[in-house]
Structures are given as structure tokens and as C-alpha cells.
Amino acid sequence: MLASILVLAAEASTTAAELLDQAAGDAEAVKNPILPTVNEMLYAAIFFIALWTLMKFVLLPRITSVMDGRTDKIRDDLAAAEAAETERVAKLAQYEAGLAGARAEAVSIIEATRAEGDAERRTQITAAEAEVAAARAEAAAEIADAKARARSELTGSITDIAVGAAEAVIQMPLDRAAQGRIVEDYVNSSGKN
Amino acid sequence: MIFGLEFPPIENLVEWPNIFGPADSWYGFNKIALINLIALVGTTVLFLVAGRKKTLEPATNAPKGSRNLVESAVAFIRDGIIIETIGPAGLRYLPFLASLFFFILITNIFEVIPFFHMPGNARMAGPAVLALLTWAYFIAVGIKHQGLKYFWNSVAPPGVPKALLPLVVPIELLSTFIVRPFSLAVRLFANMLAGHILLVTFSVLCITLWGASLLLVVLPFSFVMLVGLTGFEIMVAFLQAYIFTILASVYIGSSMHAEH
Numbered sequence: 001m002l003a004s005i006l007v008l009a010a011e012a013s014t015t016a017a018e019l020l021d022q023a024a025g026d027a028e029a030v031k032n033p034i035l036p037t038v039n040e041m042l043y044a045a046i047f048f049i050a051l052w053t054l055m056k057f058v059l060l061p062r063i064t065s066v067m068d069g070r071t072d073k074i075r076d077d078l079a080a081a082e083a084a085e086t087e088r089v090a091k092l093a094q095y096e097a098g099l100a101g102a103r104a105e106a107v108s109i110i111e112a113t114r115a116e117g118d119a120e121r122r123t124q125i126t127a128a129e130a131e132v133a134a135a136r137a138e139a140a141a142e143i144a145d146a147k148a149r150a151r152s153e154l155t156g157s158i159t160d161i162a163v164g165a166a167e168a169v170i171q172m173p174l175d176r177a178a179q180g181r182i183v184e185d186y187v188n189s190s191g192k193n
Numbered sequence: 194m195i196f197g198l199e200f201p202p203i204e205n206l207v208e209w210p211n212i213f214g215p216a217d218s219w220y221g222f223n224k225i226a227l228i229n230l231i232a233l234v235g236t237t238v239l240f241l242v243a244g245r246k247k248t249l250e251p252a253t254n255a256p257k258g259s260r261n262l263v264e265s266a267v268a269f270i271r272d273g274i275i276i277e278t279i280g281p282a283g284l285r286y287l288p289f290l291a292s293l294f295f296f297i298l299i300t301n302i303f304e305v306i307p308f309f310h311m312p313g314n315a316r317m318a319g320p321a322v323l324a325l326l327t328w329a330y331f332i333a334v335g336i337k338h339q340g341l342k343y344f345w346n347s348v349a350p351p352g353v354p355k356a357l358l359p360l361v362v363p364i365e366l367l368s369t370f371i372v373r374p375f376s377l378a379v380r381l382f383a384n385m386l387a388g389h390i391l392l393v394t395f396s397v398l399c400i401t402l403w404g405a406s407l408l409l410v411v412l413p414f415s416f417v418m419l420v421g422l423t424g425f426e427i428m429v430a431f432l433q434a435y436i437f438t439i440l441a442s443v444y445i446g447s448s449m450h451a452e453h
Contacts, residue, residue, distance in 0.1 A: 036321045039226065044319040054233075055289075
């Protein structure tokens with residue numbers, strides 16, 4: 001009885017061992033396609049580290065040096081442009097200040113000239129007015145003289161005509177001096193009317 | 194067989210036989226290794242062509258051609274990633290971050306390149322290596338800037354009340370030193386694998402519909418989807434390179450100062 005049990009146990013253990021071996025074999029045969037493999041990791045590591053090394057010492061410096069140079073140039077150009085702009089603004093301010101000064105000077109010159117012109121004009125007008133007044137006075141005197149002379153001549157003529165006419169009417173001579181005074185009085189009194 | 198389509202098993206989509214070296218050997222060189230090699234050589238050639246003396250002169254002129262492309266990319270990494278996340282002090286990490294960006298971008302873009310049609314990062318090995326290197330890098334930067342106090346500052350940020358430390362320290366320890374590299378790797382890998390499977394699905398659909406007389410009318414729609422997804426995957430390739438690089442930059446920046 002014991003012997004048969006031992007035989008059964010031995011057979012069972014043999015079967016279990018066979019099953020375990022088979023399971024292990026199956027596991028080996030069915031590889032997980034998701035898990036990384038050593039050879040692929042090895043080459044990935046080698047090629048990436050090679051690229052990193054090349055990138056650090058050979059590849060990137062050639063690119064970044066030019067990029068940095070261009071960046072520096074752009075920065076310098078921008079600084080120069082900014083300086084030029086500052087200079088332009090300063091010159092513009094200077095020009096505007098000069099322009100304002102010139103404009104003020106021009107205005108002052110215009111004002112001075114205008115004042116001078118006004119004074120000159122006033123002087124000229126005064127002189128002209130004085131001249132005109134003198135001429136007018138002279139003309140008035142001349143007119144008065146002419147008037148007096150004309151009156152005198154007129155009075156004499158009228159006296160001659162009137163006395164002559166009267167002598168012709170009355171057929172006798174008249175006192176020319178007395179008749180002359182009467183005519184003169186008449187002329188003087190009629191001139192007043 | 195799914196809905197009458199003969200869909201290849203996942204192993205056939207992502208596992209490639211060795212070009213040289215015995216199968217399952219630790220030095221077997223397969224298609225993924227070739228893509229990684231092309232990423233190295235392609236980036237190097239692109240930079241060397243862009244940096245030729247002919248294109249360097251005159252340096253004051255606006256860049257053209259390959260030089261314009263490389264300068265734009267470098268300026269994008271420098272100004273759009275490093276300055277934004279670290280500041281001017283982070284410019285010294287430009288070589289590492291630029292290498293990350295270009296390496297990931299080029300290995301990703303092989304998803305849509307004829308005769309390859311396999312993104313290098315749809316295998317976990319590449320993302321895992323890059324994530325581990327980034328992890329080691331930001332820890333090294335932390336030690337350089339803060340000394341060994343970096344580890345304590347990382348798990349117990351200054352200003353946190355002492356009563357909260359038993360709660361904060363395990364969370365920060367987990368998030369900073371375990372979740373960060375894991376999430377970096379898985380995000381990149383999962384996105385690229387998903388895109389790869391999508392493109393394979395629509396390609397298989399197009400091929401199957403080409404032979405099916407009744408369903409041939411559906412072919413144009415499937416083809417349009419395939420073309421659209423190809424364009425979308427180009428964007429994803431760029432986006433994943435950008436995300437990985439900017440997160441690496443954020444982690445490096447956070448290692449530089451204790452207050453982060």
C-alpha cells in the first residue's frame with residue numbers, strides 16, 4: 001500500500017515537473033513584443049550618445065556661432081539705429097530751436113522795421129502836411145492879393161464905365177473921385193452880400 | 194482573422210530579424226538599429242551641410258535652404274523650449290536637448306518613409322534608453338547644482354509643512370524618480386506604436402478591399418483615411434519629439450533649483 005502511494009507520488013511529482021518545464025518553455029517561446037530588447041537598447045544608446053557628442057563638439061558650435069554673430073550684428077545695428085534716431089531727434093530739436101530763434105528774430109526785425117517805417121511815415125506826413133499848409137497859406141495869400149487886385153481893377157473899370165455912362169446920359173462931367181468912392185462902397189457892400 | 198481581414202500578429206509588426214548577428218544575440222543589428230543609425234548619420238549630415246563654409250558666408254545675410262531649416266529648428270529648441278522652461282541658464286543643455294529632438298524626430302518620421310514604414314520608437318528600447326539617459330541627466334544636473342541635498346529637495350520641496358512630509362515624500366519620490374522616466378518612455382513608445390498599428394490597419398484594409406469585388410466601393414474611403422492618417426502621423430512624429438524634449442527640459446530645469 002505504502003509502496004503504491006510512493007509510486008503515485010513519484011509519478012505526480014514527475015508530471016508536475018514536466019508541466020513546469022513545459023510552462024517555462026511556453027513562456028520563453030511567447031516573447032512580449034512590448035518589452036525592450038538588449039540589442040536595440042545597445043544600438044539606441046550608442047547612436048544617441050554619438051549624436052550627443054557630435055552635437056556638443058562639432059555640429060552645434062558651427063550653427064550657433066553664426067546665429068550668435070547674426071544676433072550680435074542685429075543688436076549692434078539696432079543700437080546704431082537707436083543712436084542715429086537719438087541724434088536725429090537732437091538735431092531736429094536743435095534745428096527747431098534755431099528756427100524758433102530765427103523766427104523770433106525775424107518777428108523782432110519786422111516789428112522794428114514796421115515801427116521805423118511808421119515813424120518815418122509820420123515824419124513824412126507831418127512834413128508833407130506842413131508843406132501843404134505852407135503852400136495853402138501861400139496860395140491863400142496869392143488868392144487874396146489877386147482878389148484885392150481884381151477888386152481894385154474891377155472897381156476902377158466899373159467907375160470908369162459907370163461915370164462915362166452917367167456923363168453920357170446927363171451930358172456933363174462928373175467928379176470922378178467922388179463917384180469912384182460911391183462905386184467902391186457899392187462894390188464893397190455887394191461883395192459882402 | 195478579424196471581420197474577414199487577415200491581420201498580421203503584433204510580433205510581425207514590430208519585431209524585425211537581424212540584418213547581421215545571430216537571432217536573439219545582444220549585438221544583433223536589425224531594422225530598428227538601422228533607423229537609429231540613420232538618425233545619427235542623417236542629423237550629422239544635415240548639420241554639416243547646413244554648417245558648410247559656403248552657407249556660412251556672409252553670416253549677416255538671412256539663412257537659406259538647409260541652413261534655414263537647421264537654424265529654425267535650433268532656434269525653436271533654444272527659444273521655444275529651453276528659454277521658456279529653464280531660462281537663459283539652460284542654454285548649456287542645448288546640445289543634449291537638440292540631440293534628443295532630432296534623434297526622436299528622425300526615428301519617428303520613418304513611420305511614413307517608404308520601404309521602412311516603421312517608427313524606431315514603436316519599439317520600447319529607444320524610448321527606454323532616451324528616458325533613462327534623461328533621468329540620469331537631470332539627476333546629474335541636480336547634484337551639480339544642489340549637491341547631494343538635491344535628493345532631499347526633490348522629495349521634500351522647501352516650504353512644505355513638516356506634518357505633510359510623510360505624505361509628500363513618498364509621492365514626490367515616486368513621481369520624480371520612477372514615474373518620470375517611465376512616463377517619458379511609455380508616452381513616446383505607445384503613441385508611435387498606436388500610430389504604426391493604425392497605418393497598418395488601414396493599409397491591410399486597402400489591400401483586402403482591392404481584391405474584394407463587392408466591397409471595392411469602400412476602398413476610396415479607406416485609402417483617404419490611410420493618406421489622412423499618414424499626414425497625421427507626420428504631425429505626431431514631430432509632436433512626440435517636441436513633448437519628449439520639452440519634458441526633459443522641464444525636468445532639467447526643475448533639478449537646477451531647490452524651489453522647483
